[in-house]
Every structure is written in structure tokens, then in C-alpha cells.
Amino acid sequence: MPTISVIIPVYKVEAYLDACVASVVGQTFRDLEILLVDDGSPDGCPALCEAWAARDPRVRVLHRQNGGLSAARNTGIDAATGQFLAFVDADDTLDPDALRRAYEAQRQHKADLVIFNLRYVDEAGQALPAPDFSGFPDEVLDEDGVWQRYFSLQEQRIYYVVAWNKLYKRELFRTLRYAPGKRYEDQFLLPQLLSRCKTISCLGYPGYHYVQRRGSIMAQGSSRNYLDRSEFLLEWCTYFAQKGDALRAEGLLNDAIQNLGEKERFDLSTPEQRARYRTACRGCADGYALLACTTGRRSMWLRATLLRLGLPVYQKFLQSRQ
Known part of the structure; x- marks a missing residue:
């Protein structure tokens, strides 16, 4: 049984997929299962996924009919065998030490959930000056503490909300799944997710690189x-x-x-x-x-x-x- 299952939904990201998967394959924490969930992508992504599976035995490809981001994540959750889950969007990348640091924080605090910081980057991987997430400290919170932090912020609220800058105990998803067909699927899930957590370890370390590109789901208006x-x-x-x-x-x-x-x-x-x-x-x-x-x-x-x-x-x- 792998320690961490990394779930990567894949749809029409041919130009970004290799960089994303390379950043996960290259993690300093090696005990991974990497699930590439091809959500019926009509471009060259299915072939790229298979090429990665042939290159690294930790990579497994799941092909499915197109159902959207939530459905693809749910497929990955259903197939995962790891003790912990992590999500990465296929047009983003991880810092090489992201999963090791998250796992060490989990072990240190016996956390149900670990949140690591993020950095907005352009399509060339260069850090963008805003929003600024440098103010997040290392701290351990409970559910109420997370909500207090969340409601005190504006642009930086994404730190607490999104699916992809986190390491989850797999058992948190025993009865939870993302709402298919919904935008802001992270927000729909967040209250029920946090209610299952006694200990939440939050890191100031920016382990996730959130690529700002045209055409992404979150770039489609207010x-x-x-x-x-x-x-x-x-x-x-x-x-x-x-x-x-x-x-x-x-x-x-x-x-x-x-x-x-x-x-x-x-x-x-x-x-x-x-x-x-x-x-x-x-x-x-x-x-x-x-x-x-x-x-x-x-x-x-x-x-x-x-x-x-x-x-x-x-x-x-x-x-x-x-």
C-alpha cells in the first residue's frame, strides 16, 4: 500500500501535463501512487498519460467518459489505495519537497489534514507578486480556527478552500465526494470536510505552484x-x-x-x-x-x-x- 495517492484529473491540458506529472514524479517523497484520471480528453493527453505509466511504475492511468473535474476527482478517490490523498490540477506543479514536508507535518501533529501554502505563477513558472501569501505562518488549528482565519481574509481565502494544496487522511473521504457538475466544488465540500477534522496542520511553505493561464475553469469570469x-x-x-x-x-x-x-x-x-x-x-x-x-x-x-x-x-x- 502506498503512503500517498496523488490524484491528477486530466482534460485538455496537453501543453501543461508533462510539467505537472514531472513535478509529482520528481517529489523527494517517493512512496507515491500517481493516478492520472483521463476525463475523456479529446487531445493528446490520453497518450501522454500512457507514456508516463510506461515510464514510471507508480503511475496508473484511469480513462473515463468526460464528466467534469468533480467526477474525475471522485474516480481517483474511488481507485486510490494510499493512506493519504493529494490532488494536483494538471496545469499546475508541485515544489519538489511539497509532499515530504506535508507528510512530516502530518506525522508530527497527527493531523487529519495538512494545508501547505501556494504561489501564483505565470505560464513560464515565474512567481507573480499578487496575491501575496507570504503572511501565512506554520500553525496547528481546529475547524473553528480555520473558519476564523478564512473569514478574516479576502483574496488569500483560497489557501483554505481549494482541494489541491492539501494532504488528506484518506478516511476523510469515506463518505465524501465532490459534487459533479458544480463550479466551486471545493466550497461545496469544505464544511463537511472540516467538520471531520480534529487537527489541521497549516504550513507557510509555498509547495504548490498555481499556474495562471487563459482558458482554465477559474479564469472564466466573476x-x-x-x-x-x-x-x-x-x-x-x-x-x-x-x-x-x-x-x-x-x-x-x-x-x-x-x-x-x-x-x-x-x-x-x-x-x-x-x-x-x-x-x-x-x-x-x-x-x-x-x-x-x-x-x-x-x-x-x-x-x-x-x-x-x-x-x-x-x-x-x-x-x-x-
């Missing part, structure tokens, strides 16, 4: 343009409300409401998208109803009632209070 953002905010609202953190839950809920109020941002050209939008709007009413139940505040029942009458009605209510 997150506020996608219903997925409001949907994960509503899930987070429910999570924090059930934890008894009504203040944080209401802040997330109001962010979702504000985002949904920017209706012109969304592509609502299909019945499916319009149905998703209506469901999210109803979710806002449900969110305030949940907060009303947990806090006993009548004002929240009023907001829930107004939201059930429709988002335009609620917006007029907010305008009347200004």
Missing part, C-alpha cells in the same frame, strides 16, 4: 456570474445555523440574497437554469426560516415571509429601510 456561488453560500448558511453560529449564517445568507438580486448576471436562457434560480430564491426564504427557529427572532420570520413572496418584494422591503 464567481458572482454563476448560480453555483449562491448555492454553496446557502449550504454554508445552513451549516453554520445548525452549528449555532447565527451571525455568520446570516452574513452568508445576505451575500447569497444580494448575489441573486443581481439577476442580470446569470444565464437564465434555459428552463433548467430558471428552475435553479427559483430554487435558490426559495432557499433564501428557507434560510431565514431556519435562523428564525434557531434564534427565536421575529424579525427573521418576517424576512422569511417576505422572501417567500418573492425576491423583488424583499428588495423593496430593504429599500424602505434605507
Whole structure:
């Protein structure tokens, strides 16, 4: 059984794949299983994957029909045999010592999750000056500590959210999987993931090189343009409300409401998208109803009632209070 299974989803990254896999194969920590999950890539990636498998016995290729990033990661999770899991996006690279340092931190602190720092780089691998992640210290946190750090940040929040700068105990994913077909799949999973962690080791060491390139999933416009953002905010609202953190839950809920109020941002050209939008709007009413139940505040029942009458009605209510 390998110590670490490294899962690399592969789709239309022919120009970047060799550099990515080379950075994983070349890790100073050698006890690896490297799973290249070909997500039905239509370019030369499948052949490149097979070439790497022929070159290094630690590399295993999994071919599947195209299903998106989450589905590819889930395929890798299902096939992994390592004690720990790590994810690398196929257009990024690891510093040679990344997995060794993460594993040593896990052993030192008996951590359920290790987070190592990241660096934004251009397509030539040159470090970009912003965002600046140099302020992250080495520290050991619990779930609440991670959330406190997360909500105190803006651009640097990615350190805590993304799937790929982390070393996970495999058992964390016993019942967890990424939501297929969703953008921001990391955010959908994060609350449930952190809730399973007692000890989280955080490193200031920048072991992950996050390549900024045109055409990547995360380069396709503002997150506020996608219903997925409001949907994960509503899930987070429910999570924090059930934890008894009504203040944080209401802040997330109001962010979702504000985002949904920017209706012109969304592509609502299909019945499916319009149905998703209506469901999210109803979710806002449900969110305030949940907060009303947990806090006993009548004002929240009023907001829930107004939201059930429709988002335009609620917006007029907010305008009347200004």
C-alpha cells in the first residue's frame, strides 16, 4: 500500500501535463501512487498519460467518459489505495519537497489534514507578486480556527478552500465526494470536510505552484456570474445555523440574497437554469426560516415571509429601510 495517492484529473491540458506529472514524479517523497484520471480528453493527453505509466511504475492511468473535474476527482478517490490523498490540477506543479514536508507535518501533529501554502505563477513558472501569501505562518488549528482565519481574509481565502494544496487522511473521504457538475466544488465540500477534522496542520511553505493561464475553469469570469456561488453560500448558511453560529449564517445568507438580486448576471436562457434560480430564491426564504427557529427572532420570520413572496418584494422591503 502506498503512503500517498496523488490524484491528477486530466482534460485538455496537453501543453501543461508533462510539467505537472514531472513535478509529482520528481517529489523527494517517493512512496507515491500517481493516478492520472483521463476525463475523456479529446487531445493528446490520453497518450501522454500512457507514456508516463510506461515510464514510471507508480503511475496508473484511469480513462473515463468526460464528466467534469468533480467526477474525475471522485474516480481517483474511488481507485486510490494510499493512506493519504493529494490532488494536483494538471496545469499546475508541485515544489519538489511539497509532499515530504506535508507528510512530516502530518506525522508530527497527527493531523487529519495538512494545508501547505501556494504561489501564483505565470505560464513560464515565474512567481507573480499578487496575491501575496507570504503572511501565512506554520500553525496547528481546529475547524473553528480555520473558519476564523478564512473569514478574516479576502483574496488569500483560497489557501483554505481549494482541494489541491492539501494532504488528506484518506478516511476523510469515506463518505465524501465532490459534487459533479458544480463550479466551486471545493466550497461545496469544505464544511463537511472540516467538520471531520480534529487537527489541521497549516504550513507557510509555498509547495504548490498555481499556474495562471487563459482558458482554465477559474479564469472564466466573476464567481458572482454563476448560480453555483449562491448555492454553496446557502449550504454554508445552513451549516453554520445548525452549528449555532447565527451571525455568520446570516452574513452568508445576505451575500447569497444580494448575489441573486443581481439577476442580470446569470444565464437564465434555459428552463433548467430558471428552475435553479427559483430554487435558490426559495432557499433564501428557507434560510431565514431556519435562523428564525434557531434564534427565536421575529424579525427573521418576517424576512422569511417576505422572501417567500418573492425576491423583488424583499428588495423593496430593504429599500424602505434605507
